[in-house]
Amino acid sequence: MSLKKIGERTFKLNNPPSILGNYSIVGPKEGDGPLKDYFDEILEDDLWGEESFEKAETKIQEQTIRAAIENANLSLSDIDLLLSGDLLNQIVASGYSARGLSIPFIGLYGACSTMTESLAVGAMFIDGGFGDKIVCATSSHFSSAERQFRFPLEYASQRKFSAQWTVTGSGATILSAAGEGPFITYVTPGKIVDPGIKDASNMGAAMAPAAIDTLISHFKDTGFEPSDYDLIITGDLGIIGKSIVMDMMKEEGYDLEGIFTDCGAEIFDPYKQDTHAGGSGCGCSAVVFNGYILKEMKKGRFKRVLLAATGALHSPLITQQGESIPSISHAVTIDINRI
Structure with missing residues (x-):
């Protein structure tokens, strides 16, 4: 019998985890938008010194996670679990990012819902007593997603007015069993x-x-x-x-x-x-x-x-x-x- 489930499918957390730290990195287009003053880091170009957009996305996610951990005044060894995902086949941006971090890793895929999926799973892990400090993260990149889901960039296809622009960026949140919130x-x-x-x-x-x-x-x-x-x-x-x-x-x-x-x-x-x-x-x-x-x-x-x-x-x-x-x-x- 679930003691935390209320109604049809909502869970009320008895020991709500605190957000201990966070960080965000975005590309130049996002950094030119209405929310530009809120992002921690804005890149000058989409490749960020890498040879491919996929490698750039991996770098963006890894650096975002590292910065979020530092923002929480923690070190990599303090983290119990990394929950992350992305849009690429076999969530390779997250897998290769986790390779560079050496943190216990569970990959998630919820497409564009992955950030709340990671927050939900991470919060329930902590509420259940399975960890004290968990990183929840995800990333996407316009150029890597565009050529995977639609057409090669060189094709220069005409976009419909109902189409949306994939964000180049990554966000990471550190959840903790202790803290002052949110x-x-x-x-x-x-x-x-x-x-x-x-x-x-x-x-x-x-x-x-x-x-x-x-x-x-x-x-x-x-x-x-x-x-x-x-x-x-x-x-x-x-x-x-x-x-x-x-x-x-x-x-x-x-x-x-x-x-x-x-x-x-x-x-x-x-x-x-x-x-x-x-x-x-x-x-x-x-x-x-x-x-x-x-x-x-x-x-x-x-x-x-x-x-x-x-x-x-x-x-x-x-x-x-x-x-x-x-x-x-x-x-x-x-x-x-x-x-």
Whole structure:
């Protein structure tokens, strides 16, 4: 019998882990966007001295993790477990990053939902007494993801207006059994939701129903209302997906006006930066969370935040075979105080 499960699928943590440190690194395009002042490090170029974009992404993730550990006044030997993932085949950016860190490693794949997946799993590990200090991280890179999921960069394909721009960046969060917060207090794992979308250039429409499903389950399980949060933010739905969530949640009786936004809608200026429907990639919610959200929480602007990142669990092969795009959304509550 679960002593921590409330409602259908939410877990209330009895010993909420504290966020002890964090760090974010972004590429030059992200560093030219509306949230540029929140990121810890902005690269001058996407290769960062490496021979390939894949090697650059590995370097970005590894350096982000190292910096987050240092930010928490810890050393590599203090870390019990690393939970990380990325968008590349066999999550190689995370695997090769972990190779350089020599930390016990569990690789995760939730596509663009990987940041909240790692936070959820890490928080439950600590709450269950299986570790004291855990790193939760992820990364993505526009150039490595673009040529894996869509077309070679040299092909210069025309992007649809519903398409999103994969974020180049990495975010890492250090969770600890002890600390002064902010704290992860609730976890709501997602279910697969498939609205039948087959267009890989319209990810906002494909993933929005999964976000809606998780948000409604979270509110029903916890008894919270949207107004109980200072900020409700999804990951990587972009402008189109954000609009769908707003409209459909209102139809379900949840008014998110003035409380809700999306990481992919915030990270770029779509008009000045030509990013069409906004940002995407698991690095998107990672850098927005570890940059904008946590820094605003520490300033006292946000006292309770619901982060619900979404992921499209598809591949080019399966969509080329005519399959639709199943999606998922995992949610975590972050409180400035332990409850």
